[in-house]
Amino acid sequence: MVAENPARLLRQLERIHHDFGDGVSSEKLGLLRHLERRRLHASGEVFRLHELLCFLRAYPDNELVLKRVEQMLADFVRRSDLRRHANALEDTGIAGTTIFYAFYWSTARWLVRNWPDNLTINWSKFKNTRKLDQVLTTLVPYGETLALDEADLTTEEWIDLLKGAEETDAAFVLRRVAKMKGDDFTREMIHEDLNIPLRLGPGPDTPSRTRAKHRRSPVVFQARPLDRSRPSLRAEALRPPLSVRAVSPREGRRLIDLTREAMITRDRDLYAFRNADPNDVRLVECGDGLQFAALGVVPERRLMLDCVYGFLTLKNGVPIGYVLSSAFFNSVEVAYNVFETFRGAEAARVYGRAMGMMRHLFNADAFTIDPYQLGDENMEALNSGAWWFYYKLGYRPEDSRVKRVLAQELRKMRKDPGHRSDIATLRQLASKNVFYYLAKPRRDIRGRIPFDRIGVWVSRYIAKRFGSDREAATRTCCREAVRLLGVRSPGKWPVGERMAWERWSPLMISLPGIERWPAADRRALARIARAKGRRRESDYVLLLDRHKRLRRALLRIARNTHRA
Numbered sequence: 001m002v003a004e005n006p007a008r009l010l011r012q013l014e015r016i017h018h019d020f021g022d023g024v025s026s027e028k029l030g031l032l033r034h035l036e037r038r039r040l041h042a043s044g045e046v047f048r049l050h051e052l053l054c055f056l057r058a059y060p061d062n063e064l065v066l067k068r069v070e071q072m073l074a075d076f077v078r079r080s081d082l083r084r085h086a087n088a089l090e091d092t093g094i095a096g097t098t099i100f101y102a103f104y105w106s107t108a109r110w111l112v113r114n115w116p117d118n119l120t121i122n123w124s125k126f127k128n129t130r131k132l133d134q135v136l137t138t139l140v141p142y143g144e145t146l147a148l149d150e151a152d153l154t155t156e157e158w159i160d161l162l163k164g165a166e167e168t169d170a171a172f173v174l175r176r177v178a179k180m181k182g183d184d185f186t187r188e189m190i191h192e193d194l195n196i197p198l199r200l201g202p203g204p205d206t207p208s209r210t211r212a213k214h215r216r217s218p219v220v221f222q223a224r225p226l227d228r229s230r231p232s233l234r235a236e237a238l239r240p241p242l243s244v245r246a247v248s249p250r251e252g253r254r255l256i257d258l259t260r261e262a263m264i265t266r267d268r269d270l271y272a273f274r275n276a277d278p279n280d281v282r283l284v285e286c287g288d289g290l291q292f293a294a295l296g297v298v299p300e301r302r303l304m305l306d307c308v309y310g311f312l313t314l315k316n317g318v319p320i321g322y323v324l325s326s327a328f329f330n331s332v333e334v335a336y337n338v339f340e341t342f343r344g345a346e347a348a349r350v351y352g353r354a355m356g357m358m359r360h361l362f363n364a365d366a367f368t369i370d371p372y373q374l375g376d377e378n379m380e381a382l383n384s385g386a387w388w389f390y391y392k393l394g395y396r397p398e399d400s401r402v403k404r405v406l407a408q409e410l411r412k413m414r415k416d417p418g419h420r421s422d423i424a425t426l427r428q429l430a431s432k433n434v435f436y437y438l439a440k441p442r443r444d445i446r447g448r449i450p451f452d453r454i455g456v457w458v459s460r461y462i463a464k465r466f467g468s469d470r471e472a473a474t475r476t477c478c479r480e481a482v483r484l485l486g487v488r489s490p491g492k493w494p495v496g497e498r499m500a501w502e503r504w505s506p507l508m509i510s511l512p513g514i515e516r517w518p519a520a521d522r523r524a525l526a527r528i529a530r531a532k533g534r535r536r537e538s539d540y541v542l543l544l545d546r547h548k549r550l551r552r553a554l555l556r557i558a559r560n561t562h563r564a
Helices: 006-016 024-037 043-058 063-078 080-084 105-114 129-139 142-150 155-162 169-178 184-194 233-237 249-264 347-362 379-383 386-393 400-415 423-429 451-466 470-485 495-510 519-531 537-546 548-559
Strands: 099-101 119-121 198-200 243-246 276-287 290-297 307-315 318-328 331-338 366-369 434-437
Touching: 006 024, 006 043, 024 043, 024 063, 043 063, 043 080, 043 318, 063 080, 105 119, 105 169, 105 184, 105 198, 105 249, 119 169, 129 142, 129 155, 129 169, 129 184, 155 169, 169 184, 233 347, 249 276, 249 290, 249 307, 249 318, 276 347, 290 347, 290 537, 307 347, 307 537, 318 347, 318 537, 331 347, 347 386, 347 537, 379 386, 379 423, 386 434, 400 423, 451 470, 451 495, 451 548, 470 495, 470 519, 495 519, 519 537, 519 548, 537 548
Parallel strands: 331 366
Antiparallel strands: 099 198, 119 198, 243 276, 276 290, 290 307, 307 318, 318 331, 366 434
8 A cells, every 4th residue: 555656545535435334444544544644746636635534534433533634634734745736725725725705894804803914915806996095095094195195006005005014904904994983884885895805824723624623522433334315304303403502602702713714714704604693602412423503693783584593514523514594484494505525425314403403493394495505596506406405305396487397307307217407407496495394385484475575664664754864763763662562661771682672663663553452462572672682583583483463464564565
């Protein structure tokens, strides 16, 4: 084996890395020992070795394999072949390599707080320098605007002049935007409009896939073959997780940081994760080393009606994918992703456990997948066959045109078992939601309720009463809601509850027939509005789902907005 070409050793490890039991661990261990000392000749080979190590860290055969893998990952940044191919391996998330991305506001601020010296502007890719020129005058004292108006310097030269000697250009711009007048939503809009391409250079602890692991997770060794069977989705959904444990804010921050690292090292920056709340983090234990880190959104970033959570999927502490959920009226819209390195292992089984978790947390009996997750404007989902993955689990389309395309495909498959849907057909199939019901199918679920019509109802109500004076609308609606729903001392509530009350007040007082509701129903509505701003948003959605009168009112608005 020692004399063999290292590329051949790598291929041998690739052939067996999904195999477990029957003494295969000793073969893996031998290959790892030799690959640890051998230099690979191509950048793609270095990447493949790295991802194999990440897989074996998530699915270790035994303690010896895990120890060897952990050591190789710890030393990976010092490999000579990595240093040689570092430029070709940019954006892979390997420790010691650079990441390029136009990070969103929350993530960019997190990066500049933690790694200010590693974050710079990628000027060669910056398309909006003229916009930054215009914003610069609002980022500096007025006395500096004379130079900005008159001197003939490029934007890059100006930033270099304005920033501190020990400060990077990105750190200067992000820190100045953070100091702008207005609220964080305004600053976010300015940052997103600039769309600054950033470069995160490597450092000893900068985000990477190489170091990504939740060290407090227990390790369960993979002594038997992987379970690639297709589970009964109903049975899995009805089976609750082993436990759900609220973690401390400190551990919550560690899990949020781990989630952010898992996203930015894969060119992702998702809303639920970049706005996660360390006070609303739970670990969901599913057994066999499988956990989900459930991350709620900070109160000020929560959506108006539905309840959004992000879940980082952990296998023996290693991030292997994520789940996004939007819960409303005992239903959940689900987005599910397995990182490429871990596909082909246990995707269906993990999805089943995610279903059980979401039913347990949100008391859901209906689930839906939106078109983007199925492949609409999403080549990754199309190429992975996402639509058929969900169909085989039991999801079904309800759109008549999609059902016709499906019927045609099923006839072709009966005639030719080897038939595979082409990309054009997959696009047609993926154009509408698919659904899965544990109970009788119904229409009052996420993916079927037009939330925008409820928003139009509120806007019409405010416009009719207050016109352009939205500030008066907020003050008046809050006062009227307090009287109508019989609450006391709202000024003494926590900040999150007061904010949620302010946001919900126009909707609450405009509900059809609200003044005739029984007092108990109005008090229950008040508890729902306040719960939207409390620590755990899942409590809000459970209260909301139980309020039958509110459900009927919202559905009436959504279906009859033109009458407002």
